[in-house]
Amino acid sequence: DTEKVSSIPDNAYLESKEAQGRAVGSASSDANQDAPTLAFPSISTSDFQFNHERAADIIVDKVAEFSNKIGNARLVLVDLTHKSKILSLVKAKAAEKNVNTQKFFTHVGDITRLYSTGGLRCNVIANAANWRLKPGGGGVNAAIFNAAGSELENATKEKAKSLSPGNAIVVPLPSSSPLFTREGVTHVIHVLGPNMNPQRPNCLNNDYNKGCNILQEAYAALFEGFVSILG
Ligand code: AR6
Known part of the structure; x- marks a missing residue:
């Protein structure tokens, strides 16, 4: 008993x-899930051919630094496939560094369809842009300009005509843009990373001292831009 x-x-x-x-x-x-969220692609690691290991270290360092400055907001690194090498590297390094998993995680999906296809609410998305801030050119830049319609092109033109490596620009998205209505994206932040591809402008010819500095600046500018939206 x-x-x-x-x-x-x-x-x-x-x-x-x-x-x-x-x-x-x-x-x-x-x-x-309703917290302000920035979804960003890995800057410079595809068309711009930046080394993945070095980029992953920089992403995790900058995320760790800014995760203390964003309140309850979230940062999400996105790539198209589960086979993404940069996502695996960043995941492993973030776990090693005990980065807060509520504030930072990785996600597989198309950055232009995060809510409609993945159910992930992101009010801000980042673009790996080109220096002319022009549509096309493939990669995530082409995908974002295509999905956002002419609204993004016009809103971008109003803000700036060009971007130098390591910089970012915050563009409020008009509410008529399909990215706004379908996905709930209110801002696009264009970021220009360092370029290691000899076929593209401003190639750094494998100078990773310069390249790493520029990539650090690029993520700092991106996350500062996101913080500025949070107000
Ligand atoms: N959704 C999520 N991630 C994507 C998508 C997408 N729709 N498309 C590509 N990625 P890249 P870069 C990932 O080449 O290396 C452009 O032409 C991709 O797998 O877009 O900074 C610009 O005009 C990779 O992880 O950017 C510039 O000239 C990441 O996004 C140049 O390429 C970045 O790949 C910039 O090159």
């Missing part, structure tokens, strides 16, 4: 604790 009496409350307690943990865990992540 004594055994029975003591074992029942024990089990009940354990189960309720467990259930509580789950409930609290999911409630807090649900609440966080």
Whole structure:
């Protein structure tokens, strides 16, 4: 009898604790789904041919630095496929550094369809731009300009005519843009990273001293731009 009496409350307690943990865990992540969120692609690591290991170190360092400056907002590194090398590297390095997983995580999906296809709400997205701030050219730049329509091109022109490596520019997206109506994106931040591709302008000819500095500046400018939107 004594055994029975003591074992029942024990089990009940354990189960309720467990259930509580789950409930609290999911409630807090649900609440966080509405937090301001910046989705960004890995700058310079595809068409601009920047070394993935070095880029991953820089991403994790800058994310760790800014995760203290964004309140309850979130930063999400996005790439198109589960095979993405940069996503794997960043995931591993972020875990090593104990980066807060509520504030930073990786996500596989098209950055122009994060909400409609992935259910991930991101009010701000970053673009790996070109120096002319022009549509086309492939990669994420072409995808974002295509998805956002002429609204983004016009809004971008109003803000700037060109961008130098290491800089970023925040462009508010008109509410008539399909990216706004379908995905809930209110701002696009164009970022120009360092270029290691000899076929593209401003090639750094493998100078990774310069390249790493410029990539650090680019992420700092991007995250500062996001902070400026948070107000
Ligand atoms: N959604 C999410 N990630 C994407 C998407 C997408 N739709 N498309 C590409 N990526 P890149 P860069 C990832 O080449 O290296 C452009 O032509 C991609 O897998 O777009 O900075 C510009 O006009 C990679 O991880 O940018 C510039 O001239 C990341 O986005 C030049 O390329 C960046 O790849 C910039 O080159």
